[in-house]
Amino acid sequence: PGSLPMSASLNNLGVVERERGNLERAGEYFRQALAIREQQAPESVRLALSLHNLGYVDQLQGRFEDAGAYYRRALKLWEKLSPESEDAAWTMVNLGFLLQQQGEPDAAAGLWRKALAIARARAPQSLLAARVLQNLGGIAKDRHDPATARLYFQQALEIVEKLAPGSVMEGELESDLGHLARDAGLKEEALGHFERAVAALDQQVDRFGGTEADRLAFRSKHRSYNQDLVWQLLDLGRPEAAFEALERYRARTFLQLLAERDLLAGDIPADLAAARQRLARDYDRLLREIGQLVPGQDPEADREKHLALQELQRQREEIVRQIVRSSPRLGELQYPAPLDFPLSAAALDPGTAVLAYLAGPARQVLFAFDRQRLRVFELPAGPTDLSRAVAQFREALIGSWHRPGEAARLKAQAAGLYERLVRPAEAVIESAQRVLILPDGPLHGLPFGALWRRTGPGEYLVQWRPLHTAMSMTVYRQLQARRKTPGRPDKPTLIAAFGDPAYPAEGAPAVSSPPAPGGDTGAGPLFSPLPSSRSEITTLAAIFPGQTRVFLGREASEENARALGTDARFIHFACHGVLDERYPLNSALVLSLPERPDENRPNGLLQAWEIFERIRIDADLVTLSACQTGLGKESGGEGLVGLTRAFQYAGARSVLASLWNVADESTAELMKRFYTQLKADRSKDQALRLAQLNFIRRPIAVPDPERPGQTRRLDASHPYFWAAFELIGDWR
Secondary structure, eight states: OOSHHHHHHHHHHHHHHHHHTOHHHHHHHHHHHHHHHHHHOTTSHHHHHHHHHHHHHHHHTTOHHHHHHHHHHHHHHHHHHOTTSHHHHHHHHHHHHHHHHTTOHHHHHHHHHHHHHHHHHHOTTSHHHHHHHHHHHHHHHHTTOHHHHHHHHHHHHHHHHHHSTTSHHHHHHHHHHHHHHHHTTOHHHHHHHHHHHHHHHHHHHHTOOSOHHHHHHHHHHTHHHHHHHHHHHHHTTOHHHHHHHHHHHSSHHHHHHHHHGGGGGSOOOHHHHHHHHHHHHHHHHHHHHHHTSOTTTOHHHHHHHHHHHHHHHHHHHHHHHHHHHHOTTGGGOOOOOOOOHHHHHHTSOTTEEEEEEEEOSSOEEEEEEOSSOEEEEEOOOOSSOHHHHHHHHHHHHHHOTTOGGGHHHHHHHHHHHHHHHTGGGHHHHHTOSEEEEEOOGGGGGOOGGGOEEOSTTOEEHHHHSOEEEOSOHHHHHHHHTTSOOTTOOOOSEEEEEEEEEOOOSSOOOOOSSOOOTTOBOSSSBOOOOOHHHHHHHHHHHHHSTTSEEEEEETTSOHHHHHTOTTOEEEEEEESEEEOOSSSGGGOEEEOOOOSSOOTTSOOSEEEHHHHHHHOOOOBSEEEEESTTTTOOEEOGGGOEESHHHHHHHHTBSEEEEESSOOOHHHHHHHHHHHHHHHHTTOOHHHHHHHHHHHHHHSOEEEEOTTSTTOEEEEOOOSHHHHSSEEEEEOOO
16 A cells, blocks of 8 residues: 555556546546655656646546646656656647647647657657647648648558557547548548448447446447438438438447346346445445535535445446356347348338437437338527527426416427427328337437427427337337237236335435425435325226235335336336436435435335346336436437436336426326326327327316315416326337
């Protein structure tokens, strides 16, 4: 401990975590190495290297002032100890990046030319030389000198192809050359570069290691490679190939997880099982400690505990990878191949139309198809960029339900998004019975059913056709493959329903997430009771008498949810939900909470990571009648990471989930109408549509809080009350 060899190991661990995108963890390793070196070797090249690495991490996190200070300290040491070394040149490279980001391209170019001189003298065929050439090529491109930029990029690529084939740098350079070729009108040449950039990205992910979160972050960071390939294929008039490229971009990590899922249900080595249980206990304990911190009081303690939480996440997911690797069936595993267009079309049920989106920052495209034909539409630009337009619509929808004067403005926003996103494909929808939406980027949070069609007197999109969504066509086919086969015996339990969990008035377990409705004491949220959720569950039991297994109050527990198994066809949760946007696998359903923490019992939070690891079901539908259960962290082509993804992994063919904080009373009424339609043998998408239409067309009766046992009439036609819930997965 405290030795220079120890500092070298810490430094190298920091480099690995930085490359994986875990910047906070990388910074912690680098700071530990720096502390040792400042004590043991205060005027050394080792210290300069630590300063350089910390500067790079701060730069990547946008802390430019701190980054510049580290770089200049490092450069001062290099000038004293080894001014013509490659390490000195690397610090010049990164300081140049910083200057460029701060709007000083001339100063950056000056540093890079000096670094190039060192590289050509010391190591002309090194990755250092390649990086400097790439950077100078970027400067030339920004100065509208494509010939010079191309020369620099090609020289850099020749080096990288020899020293680091299939690397991130090779992908970057292929992408750089692709953009130059595209701008010059060399479409086929550009296509080749973009294809090789995507191939390099895929090679990196295959060799990446780390956790699922690491791979998701890496793919999301480099999503532009896939988008560029799709655009280029479209510009060449090859729509089916473009759709296939889009499908390869979507949900790749999730498909790998689906393929490996059953390996985790087999015999687990005893040492791994014990380690898994220990990590779960440590994780729950740390979550409680984080929640008990008073926000803003001790930032250093908060940072340290979140770093420790990340480390436990890493260890927990590494145990999962070890379980998979130890399975004797791993060698027999067949991973799902992304579908091309003919296979995607063949996977559709008759009467289904698909709207598949690619929502890049500058261009958006819609692939609309059924079983016979594919049509592609370049979507028109709106008055604001798409992310902002969706955010503004959501904000207006959620915030205006009690302000009738804003109805016209909301409808105008809904109509504008319809014109932009859906109208081009009306002819495809017209001939269909239902619509499957494959969203991308900001569209994952858009309630498509609430978009407004200016046809005749006007109508919401859900009034025209039933809707459902999926991550990708490949995932959709995997869900279809789990459909109940004719002749299979009925399940012993039709519905397993959880509601009105017991929430203590004080001492609710703290969670590292925003508070749910009910207030925040400063030491974690206290969750208010949900009396309407009890009536929601008893209503389900009345709709399906003798076929519903009911879990209410203390029985609505995490233990009972984990023990469900594969008996229930429908699983229903009516409770609070917690969305953790920072760590999406911490997002949770809040079931009955213990009066006091007990390390030997679950904490009452059924978190997404626990569903991935511990729950296996065989359900046609899981309904998450809670707040924001359909949301999560957007991860490029992987879509949203959160509860919906977890339950589909666990074995749900479809999930009904919410896009915002829903109202307790009206949600209970919506669920009553939805399950009534299911009992009438409606498909899930049609049952949801008819329940929503019921809200749109007439007032509903909800409990009157001022008159116990009485009801009041509520005009629930505003989309806030009915549009939050979307069906993700199989429509049948």
